[in-house]
Amino acid sequence: xxxxxxxxxxxxxxxxxxxxxxxxxxxxxxxxxxxxxxxxxxxxxxxxxxxxxxxxxxxxxxxxxxxxxxxxxxxxxxxxxxxx
Numbered sequence: 768x769x770x771x772x773x774x775x776x777x778x779x780x781x782x783x784x785x786x787x788x789x790x791x792x793x794x795x796x797x798x799x800x801x802x803x804x805x806x807x808x809x810x811x812x813x814x815x816x817x818x819x820x821x822x823x824x825x826x827x828x829x830x831x832x833x834x835x836x837x838x839x840x841x842x843x844x845x846x847x848x849x850x851x
Contacts, residue, residue: 768846769795769796769797770795770796770797770818770819770839770842771796771797771798771799771817771818771819771820772787772790772796772797772798772799772816772817772818772835773798773799773800773801773804773816773817773818774786774787774798774799774800774801774804774816775800775801775802775803775804775806775810775815775816776800776801776802776803777802777803777807777810778810778814778815781813781814781815781828782814782827782828783814783815783816783828783831785828786814786816786828786831786832787800787816789832790832790835796839804817806822809822809824813825813826814826814827814828814830814831815831816831816835818835818838818839818842819842821838823835823838
């Protein structure tokens, strides 16, 4: 199953728009944007996204990209363990 990566439109001020557009180009991901993800405190402080419903945050959009990739690998590892 493809991971779902959700971005908050209100978090765009932290530079997440370019990252979202980049991840949208990856056919292995479902990338969505919402007007609000109901994480206002998070949204105000730093770049963040949700990967399969779990918050992923970082100090910069570049670090957020790395954190998203790490979370996806972690979730894939768990999925592989459950299949065994």
